[in-house]
Amino acid sequence: MSENLQEAAQARTGSVVELAQELIRRPSRGGIDDYGPVLTVLEDWLAARTVPHRRLHDEAGELVGLLVEIPGGRPGTWWTLDACVDTAPYGDETAWSFPPASGDIVDGWLRGRGSADSKLAAAAFCHIAADLLPRASDLHGGLAVLLDVDEHTGGFGGARAYLADEAAARPAGVMIGYPGLGDVVVGGRGLWRATIAVHAPSGHSGSSKTVVGSITRAAHLVRLLDAAELPGVDGGSGFPLPPKLSVTSFHGGQGFSVTPDRCDLNVDVRTTPGFDAHDAETLIRKAVAELDAELPTPCPTEVTTVATWPPFRLREDEQPAAALLGAAAWAGLAVRAKTAGPSNIGNLLAGEGIPATAGFGVPYEGLHGIDERAHLAELPTVYAVYHQTVLDLLQAG
Structure with a gap:
């Protein structure tokens, strides 16, 4: 991984965190809250940087996600970064030691529901799309960023709407931004x-x-x-x-x-x-x-x-797992390919014949529980790994 890319990732960290904080402060509990406010934060950020995006709706016309599309200037396959911006419920709010929608930073931890799963990843993926936009003409295929707001309901409406959208290029593979630094999740029951x-x-x-x-x-x-x-x-x-x-x-x-x-x-x-x-x-x-x-x-x-x-498992030499594992190793991380016990959007994609990784991100605590928080010290490395992975896939064609 080049020093320039690592330096760029370090410089991006502050902006990524700021966007994630704004997302955490817009409650978006699956099946409970209105998703309009949290998606508006993303839309305003993307529009200010002229990053092409559009809303996704299900068959009933309900808002289920946001899709960013960066077409390359050369023929090739499309790849997708995916992160949900709806969240689990808060549970017993009196058991939290801080407000679930705080979005503050204490001792290097970004705190609040969605900090780990997966608003920090959503913010990072939007920044990667913005980084690629000026050089898109040199890239093969294209990059899509799927921001799903119907994930924690179990409906996966954003992913379903994306796959059913005739105007969207079908991806050759998807990388889902679930957190966890030690593993690249390549499969699930x-x-x-x-x-x-x-x-x-x-x-x-x-x-x-x-x-x-x-x-x-x-x-x-x-x-x-x-x-x-x-x-x-x-x-x-x-x-x-x-x-x-x-x-x-x-x-x-x-x-x-x-x-x-x-x-x-x-x-x-x-x-x-x-x-x-x-x-x-x-x-x-x-x-x-x-x-x-x-x-x-x-x-x-x-x-x-x-x-x-269906269950799924990618081989370690199969894309996009190979590129993500390679970039993590290049960044000096000792990661392993892991098959997860819980199911996730990767299973839905497997049923569609689309290979997916379902986790690599920052360390976290309290996911789906109380006091959810994400550790920020590793964010520049995680950002650089995903950025390098996307570049490797889009430059290969």
Whole structure:
């Protein structure tokens, strides 16, 4: 990595942080806040620097993101930097030691919801786009920056609108700016999610007649699911994580005097190449069939699939992972290629055949929890790594 690029990154840090602070001070909790104010901050910043950008809307016309596009002057492929500017909820604000929308800096930490995930990355990516604009004529393909405001809802509306936009060039790869300095995330487990409706005849809790209610049946199903055998790590696939099954919601009944006729469960199965969505559904339906055989009822248990994403993992020599890993090493960082347990936009992109990295950024604390904050000392290096990565990809054509 050239000294000029490192010096430029150092000089950019102050402006990046200032923009990130303004974004943090505009609450943009997914599904709670209006996204207009936070996107307006970005639009005003980009417009002042004549960086081309436009809003993205979903099929219902809802605002779901902002897209920056820097076309190169030579033929080639497009690459995308992606960062969300909506955030997780604040949770219990009284548990925070500072206001969630403070955006202040204390002891080298940028504080507030979204500082880590991922308003600092959004600010950095906008600056990289602005840096590339004067030299765009010499670059191959182009750079897009996707700023999603429908990420923490799980809808990923910005990414979906971007991929569905016929006017946007389809990217050859995407780099998502989730934080964390020690790893370049090159993969993630997939998921299969379902709701399960467990039925039983209702009855009075004080009746002399014994009733096996829906809650009892649902509890038995949870025990069956907890006891289900899942495969371990499949050494032959090269995927380093095993599948995982979790019951994440259990709800039924009201009051005390009635045993309810329905209890609803949410089930989340994290999948791998060796245990895919079909395997997950087969396992769940086998447990349901066992429940209905052991504790029969006139109305069978219902399984409704809610979401399915494939697992993904890039090879370390596959773009854009190779360029990002190479630039990090060039900057003197000891990083590893990591496959993450949680799913992310990378899984959505994998389903579209688009390779993605899903994390490399500054150190952080409190992501999705209390006292979220991002460490700023490493920001110049992170900025330089992404800038170098983009240059390597766009100069190669």
